[in-house]
Amino acid sequence: MILARPGRWIVGRLILALLALSSASACFAVSQIDTFEFSDEVQERRYRALIDEFRCPKCLNTNLAGSDAPIAQDLRKVVYRLVVIEAKADQEVRDYLQVRYGDFVLYDPPFNARTWYIWVVPIGLGLLGVLVILGLQRRVTGQRTVLDSSQQARLRSIVQGTAAADADGTAGAKNPETKS
Amino acid sequence: MNRASLFVPLGVFVLILTLGYVGFDLGARSELPSALINKPFPEFNARLLGRPEQSITRDDLLGQPTLVNVWATWCPTCLSEHEQLMQIAATTDVQIVGVNYKDRPDKALRWLAQFGNPYRWVLDDRDGLLGIEMGVYGAPETFLLDARGEVVYKRVGDINPRIWRSELAPRLLQLGVSIAGSDADGARQP
Numbered sequence A: 001m002i003l004a005r006p007g008r009w010i011v012g013r014l015i016l017a018l019l020a021l022s023s024a025s026a027c028f029a030v031s032q033i034d035t036f037e038f039s040d041e042v043q044e045r046r047y048r049a050l051i052d053e054f055r056c057p058k059c060l061n062t063n064l065a066g067s068d069a070p071i072a073q074d075l076r077k078v079v080y081r082l083v084v085i086e087a088k089a090d091q092e093v094r095d096y097l098q099v100r101y102g103d104f105v106l107y108d109p110p111f112n113a114r115t116w117y118i119w120v121v122p123i124g125l126g127l128l129g130v131l132v133i134l135g136l137q138r139r140v141t142g143q144r145t146v147l148d149s150s151q152q153a154r155l156r157s158i159v160q161g162t163a164a165a166d167a168d169g170t171a172g173a174k175n176p177e178t179k180s
Numbered sequence B: 001m002n003r004a005s006l007f008v009p010l011g012v013f014v015l016i017l018t019l020g021y022v023g024f025d026l027g028a029r030s031e032l033p034s035a036l037i038n039k040p041f042p043e044f045n046a047r048l049l050g051r052p053e054q055s056i057t058r059d060d061l062l063g064q065p066t067l068v069n070v071w072a073t074w075c076p077t078c079l080s081e082h083e084q085l086m087q088i089a090a091t092t093d094v095q096i097v098g099v100n101y102k103d104r105p106d107k108a109l110r111w112l113a114q115f116g117n118p119y120r121w122v123l124d125d126r127d128g129l130l131g132i133e134m135g136v137y138g139a140p141e142t143f144l145l146d147a148r149g150e151v152v153y154k155r156v157g158d159i160n161p162r163i164w165r166s167e168l169a170p171r172l173l174q175l176g177v178s179i180a181g182s183d184a185d186g187a188r189q190p
Helices: A006-021 A023-033 A041-053 A070-085 A090-101 A116-144 A149-162 B003-025 B076-091 B105-115 B129-133 B161-174
Strands: B045-048 B051-057 B066-071 B095-101 B121-125 B141-145 B151-156
Touching (some): A041 A070, A041 A090, B051 B121, B105 B121, B121 B129, B151 B161
Parallel strands (some): B066 B095
Antiparallel strands (some): B045 B051
16 A cells, blocks of 8 residues: 555556556446445435446546545545445435545535636636637627728629629629729 | 637636646646544544554644554655654654554564654554554655644655755644754754
C-alpha cells in the first residue's frame, strides 16, 4: 500500500490500466467474495445501487462495486451495515460517506464553493458558442445588404454584359467579393 | 475579416493544450483533499495496542497539538517514514498518537520493539473502523490536530524530510510546539 510516491506514478497507472482491463472478471469476483445476506430483494437492490454510485477513494476512477482495493471492500461492508443492519435511507448513506471521504466519493458532485466552476464553465462555454454563432450570422447577413440600388444596377449591367446567358442578376449579388 | 483574427483558432488550440498540460501535470492525484480539514477530529473510543483493557477517546487528545499517524506493518512506506517520526518525537514536544490500521497486534508490537516507538499511544484499529471515521483510505496518513481537536492539516503518504521542513514544522511552530534546534526562519533538523 504505497501512496504519494511521485516517481512511481507511471508504474501505478500501468498497474491500474491492467486492473481496469481485467475489471470485467474482477466485478464478478467481487460479488462472490462479499457474502452478504439480505432479508429482502429491495434491500439488496438498494445496496447494489449504492455501491455502484460511489467512487472508490483509492482508485482513479472505479466505483465501490468494481474495485478490489481494501478500502473499497471495507466501504462495501460499511454500506451493507448502514443499509441492512442500521436501516438507513439512501441519502443518509450518501451523507455518511461524504462527511468522511469528501465530495470525491460522489460521482455527482454538489454545487459549492469548491466545485462551482465545473458546473458553470460548460454552461458559460455553451453561451459563448451561441454568441459566436449569432455574431458570425449577423456578419454574413450584414454583408448581403451592403449593395445599394445604384450598385445593384451597375452589378446587373456588369453581369449581363459579361455573361449573357445569365440574365438573372441576383445570383451575382450573393458574391461578397464583388461589393468592394 | 482581418488578418489577426485568423490566429484566433490557433490561440484557442494553444489554450486547450495549456489547460491539458496543466491539468495532467497536477500530479498529486493520490492526495485526496480531506473532508476533515478545519473540522473536529471524529469522536472515537479505541483500545490501546497491547493493552486492550485500556482505551482512550477523543477527549484524551485535547489540550495540546497532536499528530495522529496511521500506520501498519504491511505498509513499506510506513517503515520509510518511521525514522522521521522518531526524530520528531525526539526533537519536539508534540504529542504523537499512532493508529495501527488493519494490522495484527503481535506484528505491530514486534515492529515497534524493533524500530522504536515514537508514539505516546498506539490505538488498535485492526478492523479499520476508526480509519473509516477518519476518512483514511490507505497508509500512511498523518493528521495534525490543534489543541481543540480540530484537524488543521492532513498528509497522505510519508512524512519525509521535505514534507517535515516545508509543511509540518511550520504548522507545528504556528501551533506553539517547540522544536529543538529550530531557528527564526523555520524548523531545521539539528
